[in-house]
Amino acid sequence: MAKSPLPPALAAFVAATARRDMTGVAYAVMLLGNAAMVLLTLDAAYAAAHGWIYALLCGCLAFFVAEWGIRVQAAVRMHQATAYLTSGRGLVDAASATAVPIALAAGVEPRTAWLLAFAWALKVIPGVPGLRRLRRVMVVEARPLLSVLVLFLLVLFLGSVAEYTLEHDVQPATFGTIPSAMWWAVVTLTTTGYGDVVPITPLGRMVAGMVMISGLGVFGLWTGILATSFAAETRRDNFLKTWELVSRVPFFASLGPSTIADVTQMLRTIDLPPRATVIRKGEPGDCMYFIAAGEVEVDLPGKKVRLGEGAFFGEMALLGNNLRSANISTTNLSKLLVLDLVDFRVLMARHPDLARSIDAEAQRRALENRT
Amino acid sequence: MAKSPLPPALAAFVAATARRDMTGVAYAVMLLGNAAMVLLTLDAAYAAAHGWIYALLCGCLAFFVAEWGIRVQAAVRMHQATAYLTSGRGLVDAASATAVPIALAAGVEPRTAWLLAFAWALKVIPGVPGLRRLRRVMVVEARPLLSVLVLFLLVLFLGSVAEYTLEHDVQPATFGTIPSAMWWAVVTLTTTGYGDVVPITPLGRMVAGMVMISGLGVFGLWTGILATSFAAETRRDNFLKTWELVSRVPFFASLGPSTIADVTQMLRTIDLPPRATVIRKGEPGDCMYFIAAGEVEVDLPGKKVRLGEGAFFGEMALLGNNLRSANISTTNLSKLLVLDLVDFRVLMARHPDLARSIDAEAQRRALENRT
């Protein structure tokens, strides 16, 4: 509301930054800056253009200093300065802005000091879509994952001691100490197998074979825990996101709560930009749509019909004639709920009342379009 | 309908090609052509028979040019020329037909130019049975897969910077630049572990161990997402394919829609050529069959009974006597729905009416056969 002295794009950027979002610009600067940092380690690139590279890096640094400044200021304004500065995100922002200058000021050689720009890459972490889910998996499955880790470390330790005992006389250079044997063990247990350290005695090789097979076992457990748990979290997330939207569609609101829970587990949400084609005439149809937010336009012969929030479409291709009968596209930013053919049939079978009301609407529309 | 001047086999081939199918001939030509292309890189084979190899390659090329021609012509006739030429399949067809000639015309050395024949192999992609399913998995699970990819890249980047810092003084040849360290990181994170680049400092090895364990974690997530999602897609596909067929079997048509949804989830479809033996007398039986399309012949003592679309058979072995009592084989191309013993029992338990009608039919048959 307040009159801003900044041009609108810049103002929008400052606002987004203050909200602690990563803007598209910030992603671009991060990628550019880290690419420049990588270039700095190539002698050829350094010799040819180190001036330009340093200029680019300084520009990126300036950007992150500004970003940090905006965020600190915004936090101070909202009396959350301490909370922000000590949060993970705040620490990454601070490191991004200050690590390199501090290192340079401390007299570290520039090519080394700029390596600290790796902190910029950490800024993407909060933006990774599935990370919240992953963190929940870690919390919920902490005990089984810890068990697997302890097993891993135990096999690692016992394998190392065994190989040290069996091999250190024959290969003192590679198995001469337990830490060296541990390096072999971790490379083997993870099935990486560099081959820089390899047992050569028959007994050592038998122990190694057992360590490898244990590696597969540990790996199997690890995969199993992560896979099962991640799948469950994904279902949870979808349920939560969809439930919100289902309650906005009047068609579902009339159903009992147990049907709604059923429906929610079957629907999938998609977000579409304006003017995106949802259905193309003549293509085979395998799902129907409910509009949770936004609007679509049905391109019927001779007229254009608009369907708003709460309407559904695409049901005709599921009720008999398999091909889509009209083009349908969004008019503005829309959120649609997708019901797949499989789930459509299961749902119709379980809830005949739902089937009847969709049927009735479909017939009404068919009649209307014919006239 | 139109009188064709071509022999029937050729006409069928042209029609299939125009429909953009891969015919058996096309697969054979593709395999032969690519084998010839591989041979070309072997000096011994080249020296001994490069004339023959080039002749074979030219023949294959002529085939793909003809194929492209037929498809372009068919597309033009159906006013879809632009759509075809810009579709993925159209681009592959165009590249298969023109890439090598263009390279040769541009003066590229023949042995190098013919390497472009690799484009022929891309023609199999649309024919891979599960690929549509895989693409759907990619769309539905795009966000989690992207998260895992970002995590992978982040670990890759941070691991590379760390190893570069720790190892580049000791091993300037292999860890001298961040891109070299990245090569190490990707080889390690995927647990490939060539061993051409290996950290040797104690700290470098500890970081490497952490990168390997992260590799297992990322891998576990990746496997988990793909596994869960692919399994769900497989169930969906089976349901859709089976639903179509179940509705054609009169025996099921009389059931309520919720029973049909139940049954559909239990049945499995199989396609059989003519004269294939479905049931062999005296073998233990663990499933029954419904005929969705085609016909089977029951080889009873003294007479042969034919069962057509909608009939079922093999139920007797599930109802008590465990061994099959007659040979049954198809008379022409048939589509059968298979109901396994486990599902048969669960289904009979849940739907007693179904159990009664199958029982009645089985008794009628037993009586009939006795007389």
Place this chain on the structure above:
Amino acid sequence: MAKSPLPPALAAFVAATARRDMTGVAYAVMLLGNAAMVLLTLDAAYAAAHGWIYALLCGCLAFFVAEWGIRVQAAVRMHQATAYLTSGRGLVDAASATAVPIALAAGVEPRTAWLLAFAWALKVIPGVPGLRRLRRVMVVEARPLLSVLVLFLLVLFLGSVAEYTLEHDVQPATFGTIPSAMWWAVVTLTTTGYGDVVPITPLGRMVAGMVMISGLGVFGLWTGILATSFAAETRRDNFLKTWELVSRVPFFASLGPSTIADVTQMLRTIDLPPRATVIRKGEPGDCMYFIAAGEVEVDLPGKKVRLGEGAFFGEMALLGNNLRSANISTTNLSKLLVLDLVDFRVLMARHPDLARSIDAEAQRRALENRT
């Protein structure tokens, strides 16, 4: 019934062999014979004791010839000679008996000829418990597994052509032909990574990185398909095995068919030898047992009670007092159905009538034991 001129142990062995079972003796001979074959390749062992080794191998060979003879004779007696000789098992038996003698007769050097004894190891295949299940997985999931294989081969081929193009000038010894590049590709795609062939150009390394990541993807799909399908098959097998037994227990027979289907999915079968302790007094109990076949003895203070087919026990520890109150052991070979505490509770919740009859029996017993 016929008077046998052989001692009983030998007669039993001949009968088992005629039934085409692998006896314990056959397993031992196979292991011994293959161990001897391995020893033959060790120069030290050969020099020290090749007389003994050959004698052992000849003994094993004589055993397998005798085994084959018994089976052929039994098959001839049952008029199944052709069926047996052409079956997979028959071919392995024939190869085990004749391959080495034929090779020796053909003048092959003995140490090489005896390598054919590897055929003996194939005899274990029909005895591997889960193999039937694995074969069913292969049949049911043939199409998705084939898709993954085609994808694997396509990535393999395209990766090889790309690396050949990028590396063959720089490393003619290792990437000089497409087949050599394919060796690299298969080693990389399976994440084995020997490191004998490694790309060194920057572009070659980027392609290699993509091949590795594709390897993880293909692997994930492969694991996912096998894992899901194998789990389903295991459930099927258990259901079938258990269903048979449940119908023999009168306690369950009185239940409706849908409850039986429920119960069957929860029970697990175990086979116990005579005089095996099932329950140990004072231990915490987390399951109850139903006797499908055999007999158990309850060791009550002052008396011993025998429970026969159809009885159940161990329910008291689930109904309140957590510790087992008596020792219970089998008197002869028994088949028990195990119901875990979790499933017990779910089952009792769903079927109150079942709960009541188990409760009544438990109270009757408690009373009886008190008096």
Place this chain on the structure above:
Amino acid sequence: MAKSPLPPALAAFVAATARRDMTGVAYAVMLLGNAAMVLLTLDAAYAAAHGWIYALLCGCLAFFVAEWGIRVQAAVRMHQATAYLTSGRGLVDAASATAVPIALAAGVEPRTAWLLAFAWALKVIPGVPGLRRLRRVMVVEARPLLSVLVLFLLVLFLGSVAEYTLEHDVQPATFGTIPSAMWWAVVTLTTTGYGDVVPITPLGRMVAGMVMISGLGVFGLWTGILATSFAAETRRDNFLKTWELVSRVPFFASLGPSTIADVTQMLRTIDLPPRATVIRKGEPGDCMYFIAAGEVEVDLPGKKVRLGEGAFFGEMALLGNNLRSANISTTNLSKLLVLDLVDFRVLMARHPDLARSIDAEAQRRALENRT
């Protein structure tokens, strides 16, 4: 009750040790001792400080001797001496206490003798949280896992014989005997791929490729069995742990047994120390809590309300207003049952009576807080 001559901390430690628990002190001693043992193998550390290291090791040994003594004494007092001494735990304790002294007494070189201190690490096994679960998986899935192992060994054996035959003339040093070829096979089948032994003939490489692909297949089965079974065990364990607690919450006790089974499958238990914050005001809420044991304090404006065993809280954020309205923290060691938003909704939909009583309580509280 008896007056103890020991200071309380020491007495608690002795009591815990007698109960055969691993105390925090024991973990620390184990870690220290094994770290010292590792140091002993480093020549630099040995030269610089072997006196200190030996002193540390002797201290650790004394600790484990004392621990063993306390446990033996306690076992003797409870007349379980033989049971304890022959149990796995007893054997590990005995080995930890006596292995090193015996070796030293037998004249083994000290640096080698102390390697036997690896037995100390085995003491963590009984404490690994998920190990009981893992052992159950091994028992329940013994047959499928055994099948996979037999397949693995069969592929290993056949692959070795094949590679020996194909490669032993070309590479006598690495493929000269079948045991050497087996080393190659195990390294390859587990996809470890050291690269120390690599086939070089074209046929040998094709066989190797097949072995690698079989490795992926075996691995996939292995992962699948472990993953599915471990997930099932985890659900079982949670059910058992939660069931116990659910029955203590009066709110659930009034429900029918089938609802309780439902609820139990949805709840998750967490253990919290005193003064832990459960809910932070203003944060978005996605779960509600039931108190199974302990007490929490609700920090309302102007007053503090305590909720004891059987109460629930956090439901308001699920019933409409998404943000938590008060800080809630534990007052002493508490066990809470967590019901996630997703499950809350499904549960409310299935059991409207439950929904009504939670609603009523929430309204009562809202009224109370307003006044």
